[in-house]
Amino acid sequence: MQLEMFLTKGGMTLQIFVHDEIVVIRLSGELDHYVVEKIRPQISTLIIQGAVQHIIWNFEQVLFMDSAGIGFLLGRAKEMSVLEREMTIINTTRTIAKILTISGLERYLYEMTEQEALEQARGIVYGQ
Numbered sequence: 598m599q600l601e602m603f604l605t606k607g608g609m610t611l612q613i614f615v616h617d618e619i620v621v622i623r624l625s626g627e628l629d630h631y632v633v634e635k636i637r638p639q640i641s642t643l644i645i646q647g648a649v650q651h652i653i654w655n656f657e658q659v660l661f662m663d664s665a666g667i668g669f670l671l672g673r674a675k676e677m678s679v680l681e682r683e684m685t686i687i688n689t690t691r692t693i694a695k696i697l698t699i700s701g702l703e704r705y706l707y708e709m710t711e712q713e714a715l716e717q718a719r720g721i722v723y724g725q
Contacts (some may be wrong), residue, residue, distance in 0.1 A: 621652075629666060648661045650683065653685045655711050656690075
């Protein structure tokens with residue numbers, strides 16, 4: 598996997614790794630309004646460019662998420678869906694998992710390691 602972007606904005610660190618058509622986004626810190634406004638353009642650009650078939654969001658280090666973070670994920674899910682692409686959210690805390698479930702993002706939530714998510718995504722993208 599190749600590190601494409603490392604970004605620190607407000608209380609959030611964002612690492613984006615690209616492996617062919619699969620993107621792993623590791624978030625660390627707080628996903629709030631301030632951070633969302635700073636990272637939305639980069640993530641949407643990745644999606645809209647068309648090369649991304651699957652995004653894996655690794656929430657292992659996310660400590661807090663507000664309504665802007667929820668809206669951000671809902672928006673990216675919609676962008677991916679319109680393009681008939683896939684998205685996976687892994688390693689959430691119980692609280693964040695509950696919030697995402699209530700928000701309608703439950704179908705993207707998985708309990709697995711990043712490596713397992715990558716293997717699953719490769720199967721989806723490459724038909725394996």
